[in-house]
Amino acid sequence: MRRAVLVAVALLLEAAPLSALQLGGTLDVGAGQATWDEPGADGSLTLGALGARYRTGPIAGLAPEIVGGVDLSSEPAARTAVQWSLGGRLNTRGATTGAWIGAALGGAGIGSPTAGLTRLEGGLRQAIGPAGLHVWLSRTTFGSSAIGSKELGRGDTLALADTVARPVSASGRRLAEYTDVGSRATIGIGSYELGLSLVRRVGGTGVRRTAWEASGVWWVAPSIGLVGAAGHSLPQFGLAVPGARYGTLGIRLALGAAPRSRRPSHEPPPIAASSPRLVLATQMRLAIIGPPATRAEIMGDFTDWRPLPLEPDGEGRWTLPVALTSGVHHLNVRFDDGPWTVPAGTVAVDDGFGGQVGLFVVR
Amino acid sequence: MTGLLLCLALLRLPAAAEAQDPRLTARLDSATRVQVEALLVSARDEGLPTEPLVQKALEGSSKGAPGPRIVSAVESTFGDLRRAREALGRNAASDEIVAAAAALRAGATPAMVSEMRRVGPHAGVAVPLAVFTDLVAGGMAVDAAWRSVSELAHRGGDDQAFLDLRDRLRPAVSSP
Numbered sequence: 160m161r162r163a164v165l166v167a168v169a170l171l172l173e174a175a176p177l178s179a180l181q182l183g184g185t186l187d188v189g190a191g192q193a194t195w196d197e198p199g200a201d202g203s204l205t206l207g208a209l210g211a212r213y214r215t216g217p218i219a220g221l222a223p224e225i226v227g228g229v230d231l232s233s234e235p236a237a238r239t240a241v242q243w244s245l246g247g248r249l250n251t252r253g254a255t256t257g258a259w260i261g262a263a264l265g266g267a268g269i270g271s272p273t274a275g276l277t278r279l280e281g282g283l284r285q286a287i288g289p290a291g292l293h294v295w296l297s298r299t300t301f302g303s304s305a306i307g308s309k310e311l312g313r314g315d316t317l318a319l320a321d322t323v324a325r326p327v328s329a330s331g332r333r334l335a336e337y338t339d340v341g342s343r344a345t346i347g348i349g350s351y352e353l354g355l356s357l358v359r360r361v362g363g364t365g366v367r368r369t370a371w372e373a374s375g376v377w378w379v380a381p382s383i384g385l386v387g388a389a390g391h392s393l394p395q396f397g398l399a400v401p402g403a404r405y406g407t408l409g410i411r412l413a414l415g416a417a418p419r420s421r422r423p424s425h426e427p428p429p430i431a432a433s434s435p436r437l438v439l440a441t442q443m444r445l446a447i448i449g450p451p452a453t454r455a456e457i458m459g460d461f462t463d464w465r466p467l468p469l470e471p472d473g474e475g476r477w478t479l480p481v482a483l484t485s486g487v488h489h490l491n492v493r494f495d496d497g498p499w500t501v502p503a504g505t506v507a508v509d510d511g512f513g514g515q516v517g518l519f520v521v522r
Numbered sequence: 523m524t525g526l527l528l529c530l531a532l533l534r535l536p537a538a539a540e541a542q543d544p545r546l547t548a549r550l551d552s553a554t555r556v557q558v559e560a561l562l563v564s565a566r567d568e569g570l571p572t573e574p575l576v577q578k579a580l581e582g583s584s585k586g587a588p589g590p591r592i593v594s595a596v597e598s599t600f601g602d603l604r605r606a607r608e609a610l611g612r613n614a615a616s617d618e619i620v621a622a623a624a625a626l627r628a629g630a631t632p633a634m635v636s637e638m639r640r641v642g643p644h645a646g647v648a649v650p651l652a653v654f655t656d657l658v659a660g661g662m663a664v665d666a667a668w669r670s671v672s673e674l675a676h677r678g679g680d681d682q683a684f685l686d687l688r689d690r691l692r693p694a695v696s697s698p
Contacts, residue, residue: 458584463577464577464584466584487621487652489577489581504659506624508627511582511599512582514585518624518627518655519659520655520659522652522688
């Protein structure tokens with residue numbers, strides 16, 4: 160499984176060399192308060208998450224992408240839980256409705272990622288204007304004798320409970336396997352993005368099987384957002400970290416694009432774009448819902464008519480952090496090197512060159 | 523005689539130099555650039571904003587239009603700005619002219635623009651005209667959009683009232 164994922168990632172990279180155009184990511188840093196699902200374990204919570212997404216060219220009518228990330232979070236004993244993953248996804252190129260499947264491998268541990276993990280996942284997505292709905296299924300397997308016998312620390316309660324229900328094998332593998340069924344609804348309103356997630360754990364063990372999270376991002380600058388989140392997480396068996404009720408505040412830096420949930424179990428799949436429509440026009444950011452594509456470009460009087468790449472935001476929109484003055488502006492967009500077009504949500508007027516240009520207003 | 527010609531040339535230099543825009547120098551061939559710069563000088567002489575003309579030329583360059591077509595498109599934009607200013611009156615500010623030109627392209631008539639000038643906010647009509655254009659962009663019929671904007675103008679609405687109107691009638695595009 161791990162070898163297959165690595166080979167697939169290598170093939171994707173070979174097929175489409177890295178370019179800044181298709182690479183995006185986010186860096187989240189936050190802190191807050193947590194009440195752990197473990198008797199008497201309250202305390203502060205610190206989080207860090209780096210996520211990246213690389214979209215390659217279409218393959219057999221599907222839109223592949225490589226996704227990876229590193230998550231750091233404190234646990235009840237104030238040590239640092241580390242988790243990383245690297246994998247690939249295949250997205251259908253449907254308009255407003257689509258599906259995806261993916262696989263990832265990685266590592267996890269306390270202090271260092273000593274235990275391996277693998278994940279198989281798939282889901283459905285539906286775009287409704289600026290809103291998106293995602294439903295997905297993921298199967299995660301942690302396997303490591305180190306976790307089973309040597310590194311159980313203060314967060315042992317749930318890991319031991321898991322062991323009772325699914326004893327560690329002679330080789331120490333299969334410490335935790337579980338399936339999560341998740342859903343996430345998102346909507347963008349001006350410079351604000353709101354999200355609500357609900358996850359139900361089907362396999363595995365633990366007293367808690369349902370997680371939820373309400374989150375919001377306020378983009379105070381084109382690449383800087385303030386993130387707030389509150390919810391109740393599920394235990395991370397591989398890390399021997401229990402679930403927790405939490406509330407956090409933090410900063411999100413858009414390192415290109417592709418926002419990514421800081422908890423893998425809550426991570427929504429990318430959503431397919433619909434027909435071109437300008438859905439956000441502020442002095443700091445433009446966002447366009449577009450047709451299924453692996454790359455999108457925009458040009459207008461705010462770029463001196465030089466094409467700039469739009470960045471997928473992971474929520475079905477193509478965005479551009481930009482400094483726009485209030486008033487009237489003109490633009491064109493194109494997808495996958497197609498013709499320059501005028502998105503809905505703008506006034507299409509003759510451009511004087513045999514085509515049309517979109518006219519829109521920023522206040 | 524040569525001295526006189528030199529003096530005339532020097533007198534002309536400031537206007538020509540003023541019209542030179544490094545963006546045009548980099549992206550237009552010299553023949554096209556000279557004609558566009560002449561239009562910029564004319565626009566400046568008439569008190570019209572020149573940035574829309576520069577942008578139209580850059581747009582043509584990016585879209586691979588031949589030089590004569592770029593010049594023609596810039597002339598057309600020049601005409602739009604002129605009509606907008608005629609409808610608004612001599613004292614119109616640059617942002618009002620640009621907004622009026624956009625409104626005309628979105629379907630407003632010069633009479634509509636003149637009416638807005640008469641009954642709209644004394645501080646300027648750039649916002650009401652931009653709101654009209656935005657409503658049309660959102661899919662409203664020109665007549666309906668104009669009726670909404672015009673009624674508010676007659677009631678004495680200020681810029682904020684027009685922005686509120688836009689938010690009520692056009693929630694599809696966020697613009698806080």
